[in-house]
Amino acid sequence: MSKRILIFHSSNDLYGASKILIQVIDLLNKNGYETHVFLPYKGPLDHFFDEKQIKTTHLNFGVFRRKYFSLLGLLDRFFKIFFSIIKIVRYVKQNNIDVIYTNTSIILASGISAILCKVPNYVHIHEIPNNNFYLRIMGFLISKFSSKIIVVSKSVKSHWSKYISKPLTHIYNGVPKINIEVVSKRPSKKIKFLTIARLLPYKGHKYIIEIANYIKKKNIDSEFIFLGDTFQGYESYENELKQMSKDLGIEKNISFKGFDPNISKYMNQSDFLLHGAINPDPLPTVIFEAIQHELPVISTCIGGPVEILDHGNGGLLIPVDDTFKASDEIAKYIFNKKLIEKKKQYSMNFIENEFSEKKFNKKILKFFNE
Numbered sequence: 001m002s003k004r005i006l007i008f009h010s011s012n013d014l015y016g017a018s019k020i021l022i023q024v025i026d027l028l029n030k031n032g033y034e035t036h037v038f039l040p041y042k043g044p045l046d047h048f049f050d051e052k053q054i055k056t057t058h059l060n061f062g063v064f065r066r067k068y069f070s071l072l073g074l075l076d077r078f079f080k081i082f083f084s085i086i087k088i089v090r091y092v093k094q095n096n097i098d099v100i101y102t103n104t105s106i107i108l109a110s111g112i113s114a115i116l117c118k119v120p121n122y123v124h125i126h127e128i129p130n131n132n133f134y135l136r137i138m139g140f141l142i143s144k145f146s147s148k149i150i151v152v153s154k155s156v157k158s159h160w161s162k163y164i165s166k167p168l169t170h171i172y173n174g175v176p177k178i179n180i181e182v183v184s185k186r187p188s189k190k191i192k193f194l195t196i197a198r199l200l201p202y203k204g205h206k207y208i209i210e211i212a213n214y215i216k217k218k219n220i221d222s223e224f225i226f227l228g229d230t231f232q233g234y235e236s237y238e239n240e241l242k243q244m245s246k247d248l249g250i251e252k253n254i255s256f257k258g259f260d261p262n263i264s265k266y267m268n269q270s271d272f273l274l275h276g277a278i279n280p281d282p283l284p285t286v287i288f289e290a291i292q293h294e295l296p297v298i299s300t301c302i303g304g305p306v307e308i309l310d311h312g313n314g315g316l317l318i319p320v321d322d323t324f325k326a327s328d329e330i331a332k333y334i335f336n337k338k339l340i341e342k343k344k345q346y347s348m349n350f351i352e353n354e355f356s357e358k359k360f361n362k363k364i365l366k367f368f369n370e
Helices: 016-030 045-051 071-094 109-117 132-145 154-160 205-217 235-247 263-269 285-292 304-308 323-333 337-354 357-369
Strands: 004-008 034-039 055-058 099-102 121-125 148-151 168-170 191-196 222-227 254-258 272-275 297-300 316-318
Touching: 004 016, 004 071, 004 109, 016 034, 016 045, 016 285, 016 357, 034 045, 034 071, 045 055, 071 109, 099 109, 109 121, 109 132, 121 132, 132 154, 148 154, 148 357, 154 168, 154 304, 191 205, 191 263, 191 285, 205 222, 205 235, 205 323, 222 263, 235 254, 263 285, 272 285, 285 297, 285 304, 285 337, 297 304, 297 323, 316 323
Parallel strands: 004 034, 004 099, 034 055, 099 121, 121 148, 148 168, 191 222, 191 272, 222 254, 272 297, 297 316
Antiparallel strands: none
16 A cells, blocks of 8 residues: 655745655655645646646645744744644545655644644755744754654755754755757857846845946946746845846846746856855755756855855856955856866766766655655
8 A cells, every 4th residue: 555645845836946846746656655735825836736636735834934033923823833733634634644744844834733643744954044043943843843854955954953953864856867958059249147046135136236237347248137036025125136236227237037937948048057145055956957958057155056066166156245256256257168168067977976866766765665
């Protein structure tokens, strides 16, 4: 008889963690597991799960983001979590669920429900929060309400190990081999920098705008393309970015494209991927995708990108706190074609060896089967 797994995910989109979720579900289904999914709202993931005939439920289970760390926010989360637990416990019992799998560190209702139903809760941590108070609370709760824990990178493991008392199993995300048509770029004097990320402060869009300003002052014809939308409640941040571009007089150099699932179109039209996170980014999927598209990568020297680019062997790592120095290094690098090609080839070989889908599948199955 197959094991029944109830899976919780904190969003309903097609960004990095959601893509990993699809990989995990495909793997579990192919290996005899029966998967059920809980999502906080309707969105593009529904289409994928409908096609795979996976039973999907939408429930506001009180995703515990840092923005709720206020009196009113905590009260809101308390009631959302409390009422969702009643529904989750009922679902677990009615469907004879054997395991709960929480694909994030910011859902508490799943872990509490697991304790009440006496089933294990496996937690897969993708996040690196930067608030010590938040980390202490969440680390304590994750330790209490989880049975086993996966972390997606060494950076994530190092960050959380001070706050979580249980062992952390490090499993790198696997990069599936896909057929990508790499289109030859039309010769152009304008250098295009592509950033693919949600419009959130820690993703460093303001830092990139400051870099763009310095690049323009160096008389380098350039365009900085922002591909991505934002979470509900962060709409004002997008307006701040646009106003900042205007204030610096570089609004013509900055393009806001919103979310588009067809990232290949943008990667094939760009010269560099510029990842500007100013706080540690766990293991950004977009860097893997850029490498697969043979798009040279430039990233701030912090978090998971350092691991993916093997400490700079596979791409340019720039300072995270010095826009002048960062822009200077970028300006030198983008015209060094020999070095760019060397790093690009290195990165392609490196991710094939260190982040293979085969390794990922083997380790994930071992984790679930033990």
